[in-house]
Amino acid sequence: MTMMSRRGFLAASAAALAATSFTRPGFAQAPATRLRAASRVLDIDGRAATVWGLEGPSGQGLVLDPGQRFRVDLTNDLPEATLIHWHGQIPPNEQDGVPDMPMPKLAPGETRGYDFATIPGTYWMHAHIPLHEMRLLAAPLIVRSEADASADRQEVVMFLHDFAFKSPAEVMEEITQGHPPSGQSDMDDGGMNHEMMQGMQGDSGMAVNGMAGMEMDLNDYDWDAYLTNDRTLSDPDVIRVERNGHVRLRIVNAAAATVFWIDTGQVEARLVAVDGQGVQPLTGSRFGIAMGQRLDLELDLDSTGTWPILALREGARERTGLVLAAPGAAVPRLSALADEEAPAFDTDLSQETRLVALVPLPERETQRSPMVMLGGTMQPYRWTIDGRVWGEHNPVTARSGERVEIMFHNMSMMGHPMHLHGHTFQVVGVNGQRISGARRDTVYVPPMAMITIAFDAGEAARWMLHCHHMPHLETGMMTEFAVSA
Known part of the structure; x- marks a missing residue:
């Protein structure tokens, strides 16, 4: 691929993801995007750095108008076969984008059509091959609602990545051959043995998050850079x-293995989705x-200044972010390291x-109310669902139309963002306490915690249920939600 000059790169970035004040594209003229x-x-x-991506008509990603179907022709111009998952959308199972479940990967040079009704909101699309996603084969998928179209506001995408100059295979080799961090104890396949678990029970008999002196494992790899809209804080968007x-502000955490805190600084935000x-x-x-x-934040900017919006790496000082700036306002220099760990x-x-x-x-x-056990260890590096890879x-099984409640019980010392396809x-x-919480497609289950989700089983098909930590997924932390008619 021809090397871009820095000037050319900046111009391309601006066209792709920078000033995302969306306008209505003329989608009606073409049968497919x-x-x-x-x-x-x-x-x-x-x-x-040469990475991969998903290029639409206006740069990385897609923005769809209210009511617009996802009518897309996807072409693989990469040297390897791949397949894209439309994360959070609910297409027919054959269009869901998991290799051989049931459709095969898209061969180099091949084009495949997709056509399904969309759900409004902040979504994204990514390879459902962990090593490909770790090469940044991902992009925003924004489906605007009628309320978005009529609102007097600007829409901005904040697309987060972690990045390594080494190949994903090299990263995985380092992770899997590494040593457990300080405080990591030997665990059985489920994450903890019975005696350890007994020592961590509260009066109610449930595990408590104090973890009785055990150390959580927050990050199992130190990436070379943390990106917002493909850029670091040395040259922010x-x-x-x-x-x-x-x-x-539509925020997508597309990182392979990094949890972030979003810090809006001096401006108070409203989390609305x-x-x-x-x-x-x-x-x-x-x-x-x-x-x-994903998070949707609403911000009211009541002055003419600049507003850095930062993403702080959990348990560390590294950070990334973008800057909202009024016309003519000076943009401050921002360090890629915070003063203290998040x-x-x-x-x-x-x-x-x-x-x-x-x-x-x-x-x-x-x-149906199955319990799904999340387990694993840093050494050997093996992450499991119900003790299996x-x-x-x-x-996990159900019949179409049944009300299902799944309890995720995390018995490991790492958190797991659990994603269910098709629902x-x-x-x-x-x-163990009932709440009327958020509607989601990906829920974070901290170490030694239990979270219960409820939903109605959809199309009779095999749907993936997995951890969205890519090294965990690559080493087998996936099962299926098998729905029968």
């Missing part, structure tokens, strides 16, 4: 906003986001329990 999986070159702190303007689904507004200036999840994310689930769905799941009797897994669900239980 073209989307290409292709190589591209980024400037990472002055060093060229600066988005010009109107004076005294209103912004809807998670994973594309509306929640009762929650005000604040710091919100956590795990891999695969805390662990939501170990007590205080953020999750504060979220309330705008449209809760209708009440009805539950027909993919290929040895036992499916949205509501969080209805946290550590």
